[in-house]
Amino acid sequence: MQLSYNWLNSYIDIPETPEKFAHFLTMAGLEVEDMSYRGEGLEDLIVGEVLEVADHENADKLTICQVDCGSTTKKQIICGAPNVAVGQKVPVALPGTTLPTGLEIKETEIRGKKSAGMICSADELGLEEERQDGIMLLADNTTPGQSLVRALKLDDYVYKLDLTPNYARCLGHIGVAREVKGLSDNKLAINWPEALAEKDNSPASVEVEIKDPELCQRYTCRLIEDIEIKPSPLWMQRRLEAAGIRPINNIVDITNYVMLEYNQPLHAFDFDRVTGDKIIVRRAEEGEVLMTLDDKKRELDSEVLVIADKDKPIGLAGVMGGANTEVTTGTRRVLLEAASFNAVNIRRTAKKFALHSDSSHRFERKIDITAVDEASRRACYLLQKYAGGEIKEKLVDQYPAPFEEKEIELAPQRVNQLLGINITAEKIATMLEGLGFKIHDRKGNNLLVKTPGFRRDVEGEADLIEEVARVYGYNNISSTRPASSEPGGRTSEQKKEHKIDQLLQQQGLEEVINYSLRPKEEELDGYLLDYLINSSPGNLTQLTSQNLENLNQLQVRLKNPLSQAFAQLRVSLIPGLIEVLSLNARKQIKEMAIYEMGQVFYSQGKKERPLEKRKIALGSMGYPEESWGLAAPDFFYLKGGLENLLAEIKVADYSWQRTKVDLFHPGRAANLFIAGEKAGVLGELHPDLAAEYDLPARTALGEFAYDLIEAAADFAGIKYQKIPRHPSTSRDLALLLADEIPAADIISAIEETGGEILQEAKIFDLYQGEQIPSGQKSLALKMLYQARERTLQEEEVEEKVNQIITMLEEEFKAQIRGK
Amino acid sequence: MDIEKIISDVKEKFNIKYNEAQDLDSLEEVRVKFLGKNGKIKQLYGKMASIPDEQKPILGKELNKVKEEINNKLQEKKDKLAAEKKKRQLEAERIDVTLPGHKIKKGSQHPLSIVTSELEEIFIAMGFKIAVGPEVEDEYYNFKALNIPEDHPARDLQDTLYLDDLFLLRTHTSPVQVRTMENTSPPIKIIAPGRVYRADELDASHSPVFHQLEGLVVDENITFGDLKGTIQIMVEQIFGQNHSVRFRPSYFPFTEPSAEVDVSCIVCGGEGCSLCSYTGWLEIMGSGLVHPRVLKMSGINPQEYSGFAFGMGIDRITLLKYGIDDIRLLQENDRRFLQQFK
Known part of the structure; x- marks a missing residue:
């Protein structure tokens, strides 16, 4: 909605300057998005009168004009326009003026003759977009020296309002005037516009039948004869332009003008093109077709309400008129419609045809059904005055379900309690009355409030309380704090999550956040099903109650995606992480380690709520430190990071097992098991994919089920254990064994044999190469022995070590080196 | 037997060697030469049996005195040389303190x-x-x-x-x-x-x-x-x-x-x-x-x-x-x- 300061000022004396009024509106809940001056850039131009026109002796196309500019002396201005003539009133830019085009006017000499200014064309003033053939001509009633802005009625401010749905009453200037009145201590009066005074009009010759009173609660119309189609008066055109509406002709302009006054959409039918003298408001028949004013054919159905004559639909009720009854230059008789339609039905129709009009916008938000006839009389007045209309007949007014004012009981104590203020019932009553509510009665101290027709947004007590708060001023309410003294805080699950976040960052990982919406087609689509099956906890088929055959079954797609780039929910965090690493690698960033925690989504089939699962994903490229001489720095960096994390949050029961996932290098991927359940996967990105994404070789990624990690974590109850006082003894072992034996198996076998006194067994070196037969590897281990309550005897340790050696020799065919 | 001369001869010889010794190894050599198992002082004690009885206590006393004196001087110089050696060693370990410090990889929060x-x-x-x-x-x-x-x-x-x-x-x-x-x-x-x-x-x-x-x-x-x-x-x-x-x-x-x-x-x-x-x-x-x-x-x-x-x-x-x-x-x-x- 665009509001004109001058227009509004004609109904109420605006108590603020144009600049301050913007603030007033915003603080009243009518948010001003933008404010502009209509005469912007034209402030210095004036009206001039051409007194003489003489040929320029040195130029064919130029004339020398003497122009009365209102000052004591006339100005000589050279003009190149073909249409200049004596007696014209024209826009003049005197020296020192800058035109909206940026051109600065100076005193100058053109082909030997002085020129002290410029007579302007409309395009030079920014009033027309296209190049004009000659200078702009002004109305005769303008006076030389007068400001051009005033002469053109452009001395106005326009406010672009962003109105929320509950401010529908402010979609007309009178509605805004009411607000101004109510919020200005009620001192101002509204200056109501003139409307038709009904005298002894003859009975209407037109009949109206409302077939569906649910969809049309009131329908009025009136026949107006002898009209003459011509442009509407300049002031009306200017006001319409200020409100953002293009003037067409007097009939269309008057209907628009009254709509912008009363917030009542109106429509004028060319009555000579209506068949018969009966208007029927009915649901369309299936298959009926109507060409609307925008020249589009609309296929109708029974959900759509139409205005029809005896033969055919002539308008899409409340949305747009039909082309078959459009007012044209030859129109002599119009039927002026003012009605009220069902908000939901209008909204649906407008949506169905993607036809959002000024009219549907207002009906969707409910108009003042009690003022329909008044708006019609106002339009009739203007049609008489500016279109020569002859009004002989009475208004036809079908009003099957008259508006009943809603009565709301309002307890002043409740108002004070909810707002945290303290005002009397009388004060509240005055405030509400100022806004147009009626205090119909009292019930004890309570007010019985009746809502007027233009406040159909008010449904109950809470709405009235908001009205009181608005008048009182939101910013006059004192700030307090809720009284409750319960402590806040995180739950233990939230503390765990917080800690996991911090621990990952401490491992050197940078947190990333990716869109959870993914493209319709993924480069990795061919890999994801295999990846998900081999990395997800439990049985995906069971989890999603689906017999999984392809990825589509798991993906959750949007029904109405805005673009192909955001068309489905992610099933894994991995594609996002690969893209982040790739984006950075392509920007010459050589080393980066990242993690993301977030939801992934699996479809569980049609009509089922998709599953939401939280995941932790890690990724690393270019990690500079090698661990085992295996050229797998990123893999072991991430593995170490995750193991540190698990240790910190006291998850002890976990293990790794080699796995095969197409996304990863065939020999470099492992599943993590927590408490025996598959919790995710870590692997080196397949070299082919690494190359495709311009990633360094050895880039590694992993993704793990957050719920399993969180459930196993237990670091809330830390209990101190005594520091052992007895000395410990360490023994190193170097083993030669078959390459395919997993190191983890050796460690767990040693731990089992080592019994209570073995505190720790760890691998500190891996060697393959010279001196080691092929197919074998050398592992160096360190074992730490200690007893809690006594000093260990050498022999005891020796015995244990021998047992372990025997076990390794027998079970793993290991050779002990240096033995 | 001229005990006085014998003692002064030993002292003189010690002082020459002592002054010549400029590092811990040569100082140790001096110690062995004079105070070792077969050192000069031990040899002089060996002469005890072949001198008149009345001279024995005098020689014994003088030798003890010399022995103590040599010992003290050796210790003193040993301490000094050791301190110098340590100082040289530490000087040799001098580093360029302006080289950059070792950075620990640090993550970040979004x-x-x-x-x-x-x-x-x-x-x-x-x-x-x-x-x-x-x-x-x-x-x-x-x-x-x-x-x-x-x-x-x-x-x-x-x-x-x-x-x-x-x-x-x-x-x-x-x-x-x-x-x-x-x-x-x-x-x-x-x-x-x-x-x-x-x-x-x-x-x-x-x-x-x-x-x-x-x-x-x-x-x-x-x-x-x-x-x-x-x-x-x-x-x-x-x-x-x-x-x-x-x-x-x-x-x-x-x-x-x-x-x-x-x-x-x-x-x-x-x-x-x-x-x-x-x-x-x-x-x-x-x-x-x-x-x-x-x-x-x-x-x-x-x-x-x-x-x-x-x-x-x-x-x-x-x-x-x-x-x-x-x-x-x-x-x-x-x-x-x-x-x-x-």
């Missing part, structure tokens, strides 16, 4: 998480707990229970991404309010941070995926003043004390009265600049008293309890707080961007 955590801490200190809810919602929780009926113009305030006829991606974190009220009896004091979705094209200031933080307080006698006080503290904590806050009437279907909260522009301080579109104010959140119908639908008696709710865009606050001019940077994850928030 700016959205930093701001979320900061907001969480502010509200926790005011007695709030944290609640969460699903990102996939249905009509009831996202709209109906929040007093947003079907076919109401309020639906136009946010464009919804649908999965099918039953499910949609939540357009705000407000459904968490409903879920919380359904499962908790007052007093309720929660915030709910989370990801939300809208059918918005991605550009510098819009994103189809962004983040909100919702707040809800329900108790006896909760007032509009309580809402104002709570928001004011949050704004002071996150933007600093020198910012003013204003509340202006607005419309949200689930609150009544509703208020938009503006903070004085963080760039111009209220003078007017391009960031605040020359209004001096920045819109940062929506708020209001919980609509009695919303309370009722979630099983809370509006005659007994009242409440307030508020919701803000975490992305927007992050952009404002750090002066970031493009929302797309937040989910692009360029390392040079992420590294700025350590």
